[in-house]
Amino acid sequence: MARPVQTPAEVLGIEPAGAYHRLLLRAPGVAEAVLPGHFVTLAIGGRDSATPLRRAFSVHRADPVADTIELVFAEHGRGTRALARHRPGDTVDLVGPLGTPFPVADAPETAVLVAGGYGSAPMFSLAEAILARGGRVGFVLGAATADRLFGVAAARALTPHVAVVTDDGSYGARGRATDPLAAMIRAVGATVVHSCGPMPMLRAVTDVAVAAGARSHTAVEEAMACGFGVCMSCVLPVAGADGATRLVRSCTEGPVFDGTTVRWPEASPPEPSPSVEPREVREVREVWEVREVREGVRS
Amino acid sequence: MTALEPADVDMSAPLGESVTLPNPVGTASGCAGYGRELAAFVPPAELGVLTTKTVMVRPRQGRPTPRMAETPSGMLNSVGLQGAGVDHLVTRELPWLAERGARVLVSVAGERPEEFAEAAARLTGRPGVVGVEVNISCPNVADRGLVFAADPGAAHEVVAAVRAATDPALPVYAKLTPDVTSIVDVAVACVEAGADGLSMINTLLGATMDLDTLRPALAGVTGGLSGPAVRPVAVRCVHQVYAAMRDGRLRTVPILGMGGITSGADALEFALAGASGVAVGTAIFTNPSAPLDVLRELRQALAERGFASFRDAVGYAHR
Numbered sequence: 001m002a003r004p005v006q007t008p009a010e011v012l013g014i015e016p017a018g019a020y021h022r023l024l025l026r027a028p029g030v031a032e033a034v035l036p037g038h039f040v041t042l043a044i045g046g047r048d049s050a051t052p053l054r055r056a057f058s059v060h061r062a063d064p065v066a067d068t069i070e071l072v073f074a075e076h077g078r079g080t081r082a083l084a085r086h087r088p089g090d091t092v093d094l095v096g097p098l099g100t101p102f103p104v105a106d107a108p109e110t111a112v113l114v115a116g117g118y119g120s121a122p123m124f125s126l127a128e129a130i131l132a133r134g135g136r137v138g139f140v141l142g143a144a145t146a147d148r149l150f151g152v153a154a155a156r157a158l159t160p161h162v163a164v165v166t167d168d169g170s171y172g173a174r175g176r177a178t179d180p181l182a183a184m185i186r187a188v189g190a191t192v193v194h195s196c197g198p199m200p201m202l203r204a205v206t207d208v209a210v211a212a213g214a215r216s217h218t219a220v221e222e223a224m225a226c227g228f229g230v231c232m233s234c235v236l237p238v239a240g241a242d243g244a245t246r247l248v249r250s251c252t253e254g255p256v257f258d259g260t261t262v263r264w265p266e267a268s269p270p271e272p273s274p275s276v277e278p279r280e281v282r283e284v285r286e287v288w289e290v291r292e293v294r295e296g297v298r299s
Numbered sequence: 300m301t302a303l304e305p306a307d308v309d310m311s312a313p314l315g316e317s318v319t320l321p322n323p324v325g326t327a328s329g330c331a332g333y334g335r336e337l338a339a340f341v342p343p344a345e346l347g348v349l350t351t352k353t354v355m356v357r358p359r360q361g362r363p364t365p366r367m368a369e370t371p372s373g374m375l376n377s378v379g380l381q382g383a384g385v386d387h388l389v390t391r392e393l394p395w396l397a398e399r400g401a402r403v404l405v406s407v408a409g410e411r412p413e414e415f416a417e418a419a420a421r422l423t424g425r426p427g428v429v430g431v432e433v434n435i436s437c438p439n440v441a442d443r444g445l446v447f448a449a450d451p452g453a454a455h456e457v458v459a460a461v462r463a464a465t466d467p468a469l470p471v472y473a474k475l476t477p478d479v480t481s482i483v484d485v486a487v488a489c490v491e492a493g494a495d496g497l498s499m500i501n502t503l504l505g506a507t508m509d510l511d512t513l514r515p516a517l518a519g520v521t522g523g524l525s526g527p528a529v530r531p532v533a534v535r536c537v538h539q540v541y542a543a544m545r546d547g548r549l550r551t552v553p554i555l556g557m558g559g560i561t562s563g564a565d566a567l568e569f570a571l572a573g574a575s576g577v578a579v580g581t582a583i584f585t586n587p588s589a590p591l592d593v594l595r596e597l598r599q600a601l602a603e604r605g606f607a608s609f610r611d612a613v614g615y616a617h618r
């Protein structure tokens with residue numbers, strides 16, 4: 001993990017990008033240390049805010065010369081709605097870079113980058129890093145609807161191998177990001193798949209990658225309170241080199257994990273959505289409850 | 300009172316009869332890990348005291364996720380006592396902290412009084428350790444999961460066991476929960492059992508529902524509420540217990556106040572109510588530099604009000 005710094009970041013620009021917002025920040029001392037897959041946290045509303053927890057965002061671009069970083073974010077709840085109301089000249093307290101970036105080999109390698117929704121934000125700098133080392137990349141970009149795709153043109157500018165899918169078919173093929181994945185892995189001859197997006201997608205991507213004989217690196221998104229490793233709220237069950245499963249912090253040991261080491265069924269309940277059957281949620285939790293029945297309720 | 304220069308305020312604070320801290324601002328258990336990650340923002344030696352995440356004799360997984368939910372001006376956590384166990388702390392973490400000049404208050408817990416005592420006993424002679432905090436807010440297996448701190452008798456038993464097993468040179472603090480009918484009664488029981496200090500407060504039990512899944516937001520259903528939302532409860536607890544000390548209902552021992560401290564002004568509130576030290580918890584998540592900001596602002600707040608020393612402000616609201 002890079003040593004994070006805390007700094008007041010000035011909003012230099014904020015503009016819509018489909019269903020998302022692109023946010024350009026001047027963050028002295030941060031940009032130079034950012035690697036693809038790193039994230040930052042923002043305190044929205046300052047320390048007297050009624051929403052005291054910071055919000056985590058992947059770094060889309062970092063420019064060490066200009067001392068700027070760029071984020072892409074979706075309005076989701078209170079914090080991101082308030083962030084969207086920021087204007088150039090405002091400042092927002094930033095901590096970063098945080099987390100473990102995507103591993104990039106020094107030797108040329110061929111990778112498929114799979115992203116769901118704003119999960120593509122960190123993928124372009126990752127693609128550039130792979131290309132700069134003489135490698136090759138393919139992209140699979142998926143989203144619920146056309147306006148939730150981010151960076152289709154940017155992907156096409158980097159490689160001719162770009163597959164786009166939407167749940168409703170409003171752009172590209174109708175389907176899920178995993179649908180064109182096996183074909184894309186074969187088409188570019190990938191030995192590694194990097195993914196970022198919703199947890200169920202990361203799990204499915206890992207299955208396809210493994211079946212195709214490729215490694216799978218996934219950037220998970222767990223709810224975080226501190227973002228820098230002190231609170232233990234963001235843990236995920238991950239198998240270690242000894243085969244034993246441990247709850248490890250996704251903010252420091254992750255967010256990028258080898259997908260084959262994540263114990264997906266226990267990692268996270270299904271996506272919270274009104275369409276989720278309450279019973280399904282319960283089944284996932286029961287896995288834990290049986291095991292943890294005697295644990296204390298509080299810290 | 301006339302205002303002073305902040306640099307002239309004596310910030311030293313007693314942790315116990317034999318231990319004096321250079322300043323009264325520390326970290327709350329579970330909010331600073333074992334110090335390593337926080338060190339990027341706060342050098343451990345600059346803290347009055349660093350309280351570790353609660354350790355138990357054996358490593359522990361803690362609760363399932365989601366473990367955290369934001370609430371108005373606060374958060375709920377159901378981390379549980381996830382940790383690598385006291386041996387890991389002793390062999391890996393304490394030497395690292397000691398090298399950096401940290402003063403460490405080690406928080407211990409167990410499911411039975413003997414387990415608390417066993418964890419505390421392993422701290423004897425370890426460099427950097429300046430005290431032991433007994434987290435009596437965890438469930439007692441012998442008592443249907445009721446927390447030790449909910450019952451003065453159980454609290455007395457566990458504090459007495461830890462006091463007997465702990466190096467006599469180290470002060471033993473009992474950490475109280477506000478979720479009781481009379482926090483004074485529990486404080487009396489702990490001090491009679493030999494506690495050299497009281498930490499106040501642990502989190503309040505709460506719950507919140509997820510309107511998307513229509514289920515409790517935390518996998519563990521209930522969690523501990525912390526952050527600015529709980530500050531008035533914490534200040535009340537400190538004030539009540541300090542008042543009881545002045546009334547002679549229990550021996551006067553130092554109180555480490557915590558619960559929603561984000562600024563020097565908040566810390567001063569706790570001191571006026573009777574806290575002789577403060578700990579910063581959830582605010583670290585909002586602002587990793589919070590302990591240093593609180594210390595600087597507290598010094599300033601004392602100087603502005605003409606307090607020549609932090610100790611002069613302790614319990615000042617009771618005059």
Ligand SMILES: Cc1cc2nc3c(=O)[nH]c(=O)nc-3n(C[C@H](O)[C@H](O)[C@H](O)COP(=O)(O)OP(=O)(O)OC[C@H]3O[C@@H](n4cnc5c(N)ncnc54)[C@H](O)[C@@H]3O)c2cc1C
Nearest residue numbers: 053055056057058072073074076077078079080222223369
């Ligand atoms: C490593 C990482 C990288 C991320 N990168 C991006 C990104 O590039 N673009 C983007 O739009 N979003 C990203 N997210 C998700 C983003 O952090 C959440 O959407 C955001 O925190 C929601 O805040 P809110 O105030 O709108 O929602 P609320 O529901 O009000 O948030 C309440 C609390 O829950 C947490 N929370 C809620 N939803 C999520 C979530 N999906 N993931 C993590 N924490 C959550 C919040 O941080 C906050 O502490 C990332 C999350 C993580 C962990």
Ligand SMILES: Cc1cc2nc3c(=O)[nH]c(=O)nc-3n(C[C@H](O)[C@H](O)[C@H](O)COP(=O)(O)O)c2cc1C
Nearest residue numbers: 299327328329353434500501525526558559580581
């Ligand atoms: C994420 C988290 C983990 C905690 N873990 C512990 C713990 O292990 N032991 C303990 O005694 N208190 C624990 N606490 C309680 C804090 O030490 C503190 O008493 C409480 O949060 C009130 O202070 P605050 O509002 O400043 O956070 C924890 C609190 C939080 C938020």
Ligand code: FES
Nearest residue numbers: 227229231232251
């Ligand atoms: S968010 Fe606090 S440890 Fe990861």
